[in-house]
Amino acid sequence: MAGSVHDGQIYSKLFNAGEAARLFTDSAEVRSMLIVEGALAKAQGGLGMIPEVSAAFIHRASMELAIDPGALQAGAGKNGVAVPSLVAEFRKEMQAPEHAQYVHWGATSQDIADTGQMLRLRQLLTLCEDGLKDLLGTLARLASDHAELPMAGRTYGQFATPVSFGSHVSAWGWPLLDLLKELPALRETALWVSLSGAAGTGAEFAGQGAALRAKLAEGLGLGDPGRSWHADRGPVLRIASWLARMAQVLGKMGDDLILMAQSSVSEIKLSASGGSSTMPQKQNPVQPSVLLASARQVLGLKAILDGAGMPRQERDGAAWFTEWLTLPQLCLSAAAALQTARDMAPGLTPKAEEMHAVFSDSLGLLHAEALSFRLAGVMPRPEAQAKVKELVQEVLASGRPLGELARDAFPELDLSGLFSPETQMGDAPANARAFAAAVSAL
Incomplete structure (x- = not known):
């Protein structure tokens, strides 16, 4: 060499x-x-x-x-x-x-x-x-x-x-x-x-x-x-x-x-x-x-x-x-x-x-944090976190998706959009566009 x-x-x-x-x-x-x-x-x-x-x-x-x-x-x-x-x-x-x-x-x-x-x-x-x-x-x-x-x-x-x-x-x-x-x-x-x-x-x-x-x-x-x-x-x-x-x-x-x-x-x-x-x-x-x-x-x-x-x-x-x-x-x-x-x-x-498949293959676990915040609207935040942790363990043990378990556990809770990645990206799309705009402004 x-x-x-x-x-x-x-x-x-x-x-x-x-x-x-x-x-x-x-x-x-x-x-x-x-x-x-x-x-x-x-x-x-x-x-x-x-x-x-x-x-x-x-x-x-x-x-x-x-x-x-x-x-x-x-x-x-x-x-x-x-x-x-x-x-x-x-x-x-x-x-x-x-x-x-x-x-x-x-x-x-x-x-x-x-x-x-x-x-x-x-x-x-x-x-x-x-x-x-x-x-x-x-x-x-x-x-x-x-x-x-x-x-x-x-x-x-x-x-x-x-x-x-x-x-x-x-x-x-x-x-x-x-x-x-x-x-x-x-x-x-x-x-x-x-x-x-x-x-x-x-x-x-x-x-x-x-x-x-x-x-x-x-x-x-x-x-x-x-x-x-x-x-x-x-x-x-x-x-x-x-x-x-x-x-x-x-x-x-x-x-x-x-x-x-x-x-x-x-x-x-x-x-x-x-x-x-x-x-x-x-x-x-x-x-x-x-x-x-x-x-x-x-x-x-x-x-x-x-x-x-x-x-x-x-x-x-x-x-x-x-x-x-x-x-x-x-x-x-x-x-x-x-x-x-x-x-x-x-x-x-x-x-x-392949990117979309990750969300289904992971059994909804990427939405665990979002579920805890949705639950925090009807119960204290620490209690909501504890409930979601229990559900996560059940997902890992049973192989059932988190969304199914959440609906069974909280039938009165509105879970619409919660397990859709398109609605759970927060400011990510805006951040991407802000970067593109900053480059265009050079």
Whole structure:
């Protein structure tokens, strides 16, 4: 097996990160850092920190020249970071030493690497935004179309009370909608430029550090934090946390679908399912399983990343290296979960007959709570609960439906509509429609 399922030839289609996969390659990393070096030179030229003609030359070269990532391997192995080799290769490829000497003027490796990473994370968040909107649109249609379709609600894995399939879908969708609405604030508080120099003081910029950082941020379309964040990994952790929560919500969706697709339940039809190498009858819920597995992966990596979120002193190589080991995989697994959910959702089809059968097969026990409240209209609530518990035990012992036993026990009580799931879903249909309306209002 390859070191990452996202990079290998065998499993990359199973854990398909879509367009996000292009953001976490050696070539993408080199390109993003070159963009930062070019934008830095342009900003410095505008402030008179380096000759404008050199700034223009460097900026143009950063967009036109290509650096082979392989050329950075030896230097990264020795220095623990790729930027020194990148700068050396960039200067060499420019073939203009009179201008090349001003490349990377006053910056430190972490400024370039962190800012380049933010450019790629910005693209990732845009892909996630588009993906969430597409997924939410599909879930909203499912919720609206099946707002009135009764299904058994389950708590602790046991039958509870009737809900609707639409409300069940909306329970997947509401948290995703919340995440989508959080994106503007996340971009503002996390997509930051980094430019602080060797020890985070900007001393190399001759008193123009703040102005230069602001100008660089403007040129790159990133936020200006107004300070150094070399040893404050909050921006990275905020993005990772948002991605982890997204994966977690999708994991819950996947787990619910796995349960609904069980042979003993079979309440959902998946448009795509996997087969077994030996059992012809198997229709494995592969896509929901990808959602759950990806969520577990992301949450585990998030814990590692949190542990590295307390770098020592002004900069910490080990903490930074830990980010490199975990953040790309976290991003790709979260992106794979979203891509899988987008591919899967349009093909979800509830099995209405199987859902209805649950209510008759369970002998009316899903209506036990409703019966207790109906009885509470003619007797104290504790007494009503006790009576219903007695009837439930009789149902389990005799196999007779709860409705029959209730009519025998309380012949004068109006039980109309009580054992019809269509009339016992409470606000479930309204909740499903409210979710669909909220998505439509985006």
